[in-house]
Amino acid sequence: MLKYYLILKPLAILLRLLSRLLIPTAHPTPTETIHIPSRDPKRTITANLYHPLSSTNNAQKTTPIKGKKPVLLNFCGSGFVLPGHGTDDEYCHYIAQNTDHVVLDVKYRLAPEYPCPAALEDAEDVLAWVRGQSELDGERVSVSGFSAGGNLATALVANSTSMSTSTSTFGSGSGSGSGSGGGGGFENLVSFYPLLDASLKSKQRVAPEKDGFKLPGWFQWFCTTAYTSGGVECTDPRVSPGFADLRWGVKRCLFVTAGRDCLAREVEDLADRLKRVRGGVECRRVEGVGHAWDKVVKKGSYGWEEKMACYSAVVDLIS
Secondary structure, eight states, X not given: OHHHHHHHHHHHHHHHHHHHHHSOOOOOOOSEEEEEEOSSTTOEEEEEEEOOEEEOSSTTOEEEOOSOEEXXXXXXXXXXXXXXXXXXXXXHHHHHHHSSOEEEEEOOOOTTTSOTTHHHHHHHHHHHHHTTOTTEEEEEEEEEEETHHHXXXXXXXXXXXXXXXXXXXXXXXXXXXXXXSSSOOEXXXXXXXXXXXXXXXXXXXXXXSSSXXXXXXXXXXXHHXXXXXXXXXXXXXXXXXXXXXXXXXXXXXXXXXXXXXXTHHHHHHHHHHHHHHXXXXXXXXXTTOOTTGGGTOOTTSTTHHHHHHHHHHHHHHHO
């Protein structure tokens, strides 16, 4: 794998530089930024925390909701490679302001420096930490994610049957963050335009609608290769959740696809398979938009109302 890394690392550096030049830097405004213990005692996992608020008599002021609070874990888009933490700030605020959930936007490790299962281990460790906090309701945990983060959220849920054992699904370790996630299932899964089948080649991915921007084949190859460069197969359920046993430990699932996104069909196919074996599965396709449209659409333009309708659907689902 060293030869792959020597190729992937310089490409990752170049892509990250280009993304800084071409994509506006995210400036999130969470309630606070916290650092969660990981299975490696030498490092912590950064997460932006968004606290739910309730109205007071003064319409201009709000106070935190009291009591044991449910949690939404969120994972940003990144292509598994590009820094994206903070790009879901608007979404996280919306969920926190319209539900009683504490939202944790998790900064997970990126490939190729940290290939799979590193990001999943971070997700698992955050889950274990949440379930160990007395002020958080560890029995009411939902997960969401966008693009690569949607893959991560889905993989976390899809592998949850194994996570209930005393041995970690993603590898053992020491430290207060290690373990299986504390046992128990999930309330909800929300996955926006994720990659769910890494075994597919670029030419096999065709968007439902003809028009629109397709994720370049070389970029798909690079992201998948970087993420699996640690030796994990593309058909491993930790990489491609569609290959997992479909008896997922989650009550409800919401998948959101984009009509002009080449990843849409693999998401919709998996949603259809899930519907055949269980209830509580919804898949919404937003027509006329492409991958990650909600991150670039402007208020008043096409796609804005669709974006807010999807965010509102998340609120309805987890409330």
